[in-house]
Amino acid sequence: MHDDPRHARAHATRHRVGARIRALREERRWSQEHLAERAGISRQTMYRTELATHAATIDVLALIADGLGVSLTDLVRNGE
Numbered sequence: 001m002h003d004d005p006r007h008a009r010a011h012a013t014r015h016r017v018g019a020r021i022r023a024l025r026e027e028r029r030w031s032q033e034h035l036a037e038r039a040g041i042s043r044q045t046m047y048r049t050e051l052a053t054h055a056a057t058i059d060v061l062a063l064i065a066d067g068l069g070v071s072l073t074d075l076v077r078n079g080e
Contacts, residue, residue: 014052017061017076022050024068024075039067 025035036046040063049056049064056064058072065075 010055011052013076014055016078017056018050018052020075021064021068024070025050028068035064035067039063 021035025032030038032046032050033043036043039046041060045056045060046064048054049060061075062072065072068075
């Protein structure tokens with residue numbers, strides 16, 4: 001099951017989106033805690049989402065995007 005290429009793509013996507021969240025947060029010079037407060041999520045959820053240690057729901061990603069002031073599409077888009 002873990003050899004399935006779909007799982008590898010999903011894992012890579014989680015890492016890419018987490019890195020994008022971190023980059024956008026750092027551009028604003030915000031802490032994880034500050035963004036978590038703006039997004040209305042726990043700091044632990046913010047941490048896990050950035051590090052891609054769990055699969056964030058679309059709802060959580062939408063809250064983070066809103067907290068950053070970007071669209072969900074911009075948050076998850078592939079490429080810079």
